[in-house]
Amino acid sequence: MSKKSVAYKGSSNYIVADELRNAVNIAIALQKPLLIKGEPGTGKTMLAQSIADSLDMDLIIWNIKSTTKAQEGLYVYDTVQRLYDSQFGEANVSDIKQYIKLGKLGESFLADEQVVLLIDEIDKADLEFPNDLLWELDQMSFYIPETKETIKAKKRPIVIITSNAEKELPDAFLRRCIFHYIAFPDPEGMEQIVKVHHPSLDKRLMEQAMETFYTLRNVPNIQKKPSTSELIDWLQALVVGGINPNRIKQEMPFLGVLLKKNEDLDTLLNQLHGKAQNRGGQQVNNLNRYYR
Amino acid sequence: MFTDFFYTLKNFGVPVTFNEWQTLLDALEAGMAGSSLTGFYYLSRALLIKTEAHYDRFDMAFANYFGGIETPEGLPDKIWEWLDKELPQIEITDEMRRNHHQLDLEEMKRMLAERLAEQMEEHHGGNRWVGTGGTSPFGHSGYHPGGIRVGGQSRNQSAVKVAGMRRFQEFRTDETLGVRQFQVALRKLRQFTTRLDGARTELDLDATVNKTCDNAGRLELIWERPRENGIxxxxxxxxxxxxxxxxxxxxxxxxxxxxxxxxxxxxxxxxxxxxxxxxxxxxxxxxxxxxxxxxxxxxxxxxxxxxxxxxxxxxxxxxxxxxxxxxxxxxxxxxxxxxxxxxxxxxxxxxxxxxxxxxxxxxxxxxxxxxxxxxxxxxxxxxxxxxxxxxxxxxxxxxxxxx
CATH class of the missing domain: 3.40.50 (Rossmann fold)
Structure with a gap:
């Protein structure tokens, strides 16, 4: 890959695994969108920022909501403003061009320098949303009928798409993407990540906290497992609270920072107090016939 | 050249299509696998697999197809440095192929250990020491059928080993999973009522605005039939x-x-x-x-x-x-x-x-x-x-x- 002029190497405030870096470089070289999936808090969104920083490019973020339409990413024709102007304003209404507002995708096409375009949480949108963007992402161009103009990318942007897997994405769309799943970091990787955020952390505190954190993640039946961002917040809380490292494992202070659901706290308590044999006691009540 | 691999993937239940395969071949042509198995592993996975649910199947197929290819670990850092240099490709003749009889893995590992003990300096080309190029069974970018590749792009673990670890087993969709996954699956159970029947009760704002503008400002309301899940x-x-x-x-x-x-x-x-x-x-x-x-x-x-x-x-x-x-x-x-x-x-x-x-x-x-x-x-x-x-x-x- 040495002859490629652009190669992503990671940036100072973001730890990138080799696998992920490879995937990014493949996507850049093949000029295809990179689809990133992974548990919440594994840094999917941060990745785009890091790529932009490392390659010294501008970052354009298109946040997708459940109501977002594909069209909005291309352009919006502000008919209301035009109507308003036609009745009260002095602006030249016949010039439709001034009522065309480019969306994020359009913006990234028209940028003079290559940019990084982040389409964040694409799965939030309607099922058909990705399909509506197939052509635009493939050809990097679209047509505006109102002005009879074709907007074509000056420099193909690097497209990063993130998904939380709330909806399955259509196959046709997937075929055009490079896919990478960010696995949850192992303890060593996590240590590096934590060091970026808390450079001068007491070693003993770190050890104890990490051990507790991974024990928690491995408790079966936890519905919302604590993620990286929760660990970082928790460490912050431990430092601010001046907690003695030796107490962390036994007492698990500020547990609410890590576990955010009542059910999960209950599950954990059950586990700790050896009530495992009665696990799901409530469920047993539901089906209380012991014979067939 | 890897056509068999394509079918192995299919056999293991990975839905690969020809288009994606073509992209992979193009990428290989462009040298993006870094002429190593690990590079090939990540490249092909990124291009062929589109959901983490299939990672495990991919790993199994990969281990099945490329099984038996291994690289030793734990080499001194200095040797890694020597090896971290790329060389032009060398021509391989039939004669060269004949000269090298296949060594078995155990014997080679032993030989490699011996040579590591003896070798004191950087080496490129040649046929005995660990280095780049040449025809020694040890090192990278050289030629030896069935030799041990040492260094080059994949330093850490052999791809087969990574694949063999099956780290993504838990994402298999044929496992039984939690409430949320059920919910996501159930979400697919929907069928919107058509817009062809029913009363027009919903104001279509966009159409109204457009129509009104078309009329140069005379208000015209457009009504639409609402769509809802009829299941x-x-x-x-x-x-x-x-x-x-x-x-x-x-x-x-x-x-x-x-x-x-x-x-x-x-x-x-x-x-x-x-x-x-x-x-x-x-x-x-x-x-x-x-x-x-x-x-x-x-x-x-x-x-x-x-x-x-x-x-x-x-x-x-x-x-x-x-x-x-x-x-x-x-x-x-x-x-x-x-x-x-x-x-x-x-x-x-x-x-x-x-x-x-x-x-x-x-x-x-x-x-x-x-x-x-x-x-x-x-x-x-x-x-x-x-x-x-x-x-x-x-x-x-x-x-x-x-x-």
């Missing part, structure tokens, strides 16, 4: 004793169905082992708290999607005989199987979800009744994959398949 669900759950061991799984499904608020209507009934004249309102199957099955069949329209959940295993007489009901103070005039057939006939879409793993269906206790019921309803095991298939079956009319 109605009838959930029938077995609450018999043999279901106890699956109560957690069933509870997860139940929670997921209940939380799915996108159904137009959701009705839940319980039965004890098999359906007879009565459908109970609670999972305890209390005998005075029920609705007549006859009534359900009469009042619920055929477009209700029926989801039956149960292990379908019972004594044969419970299913086939008049008076076979297990509660001994009850009596049924019609055998259970007839009731099941009637439900299947009345409702256009119905499936049976079985929490028992498919592997056990053939030889478990009660496999006779299970098979009889599976000849009436399409039966799927209660995993994410199974649920998705079941939901497909609830959206399209599905024939019963022999199992």
């Amino acid at each position: 109605k669900v009838l959930l029938l759950m077995d609450a018999g004793g043999s279901m106890l061991s699956y109560s957690r799984l069933c509870n997860q499904l139940f929670t997921a169905v209940n939380r799915s608020n996108h159904f137009k209507d959701l009705k839940v009934f319980y039965f004890h082992n098999c359906i007879y004249d009565w459908l109970y309102h609670s999972s305890a199957c209390v005998q005075n708290d029920y609705t007549d099955t006859e009534y359900v069949l009469r009042t619920y329209s055929p477009d209700y999607r029926v989801l039956l959940v149960g292990d379908a295993s019972m004594a044969p007489y419970e299913l086939l005989k008049v008076g076979g009901v297990i509660d001994w103070d009850l009596y049924n005039d019609k055998p259970g199987i007839d009731w099941l057939r009637q439900i299947r006939q009345h409702f256009e879409y119905s499936v049976w979800l079985n929490p028992v793993r498919r592997d056990y269906w053939d030889w478990m206790e009660g496999s006779y009744t299970l098979k009889t019921i599976a000849s009436v309803f399409p039966m799927h095991e209660m995993t994410i994959d199974g649920l998705e298939q079941a939901i497909k079956g609830l959206k399209t009319k599905q024939a019963v398949q022999a199992i």
Whole structure:
């Protein structure tokens, strides 16, 4: 890959695994969108920022909501403003061009320098949303009928798409993407990540906290497992609270920072107090016939 | 050149298409695998696999196809440095091929260890020492059939080993998973009413604005028919004793169905082992708290999607005989199987979800009744994959398949 002029190497405030870096470089070289999936808090969104920083490019973020339409990413024709102007304003209404507002995708096409375009949480949108963007992402161009103009990318942007897997994405769309799943970091990787955020952390505190954190993640039946961002917040809380490292494992202070659901706290308590044999006691009540 | 690999992937159930394969070949042409197996592993995975659910299948296929290729670990850092240099390709002649007889892996590992002990300096080209280029069996970018590649792009672990670790096993969709996954699967069970019928009650703002602008400002309201999910669900759950061991799984499904608020209507009934004249309102199957099955069949329209959940295993007489009901103070005039057939006939879409793993269906206790019921309803095991298939079956009319 040495002859490629652009190669992503990671940036100072973001730890990138080799696998992920490879995937990014493949996507850049093949000029295809990179689809990133992974548990919440594994840094999917941060990745785009890091790529932009490392390659010294501008970052354009298109946040997708459940109501977002594909069209909005291309352009919006502000008919209301035009109507308003036609009745009260002095602006030249016949010039439709001034009522065309480019969306994020359009913006990234028209940028003079290559940019990084982040389409964040694409799965939030309607099922058909990705399909509506197939052509635009493939050809990097679209047509505006109102002005009879074709907007074509000056420099193909690097497209990063993130998904939380709330909806399955259509196959046709997937075929055009490079896919990478960010696995949850192992303890060593996590240590590096934590060091970026808390450079001068007491070693003993770190050890104890990490051990507790991974024990928690491995408790079966936890519905919302604590993620990286929760660990970082928790460490912050431990430092601010001046907690003695030796107490962390036994007492698990500020547990609410890590576990955010009542059910999960209950599950954990059950586990700790050896009530495992009665696990799901409530469920047993539901089906209380012991014979067939 | 790797065409076999393509078919290996297919055999392991990875849905690869020709387009993606073509992209992979292009990428290889461009040298993006860095002429190493690990590079190839990540490159092909990024290009061919589109969901983490298939990572495990990919790993297995990869290990199967490229198995037996290994690189040793734990080499001194200095040797890595020497090796971290790229060389031009060398021409390989038949003579060269003949000169190198295949060494077996154990012997080579031993030789490598010996040479590491002896070698004191950087080496490129040549045929003995660990270095780049040349024809020594050790090092990279050189030529030796069956040699050990040392260094180059993949320093850490051999791709086969990475693949062999099967780190993504837990993402397989044929595993049984939690409430959320059920919910996501259930979300697919929707069918919007068409915009062709019904009253126009919803103001179409965009169309109104456009039309008004077209009229140069004279207001014209456009009304649209609303679209909503038209799916109605009838959930029938077995609450018999043999279901106890699956109560957690069933509870997860139940929670997921209940939380799915996108159904137009959701009705839940319980039965004890098999359906007879009565459908109970609670999972305890209390005998005075029920609705007549006859009534359900009469009042619920055929477009209700029926989801039956149960292990379908019972004594044969419970299913086939008049008076076979297990509660001994009850009596049924019609055998259970007839009731099941009637439900299947009345409702256009119905499936049976079985929490028992498919592997056990053939030889478990009660496999006779299970098979009889599976000849009436399409039966799927209660995993994410199974649920998705079941939901497909609830959206399209599905024939019963022999199992």
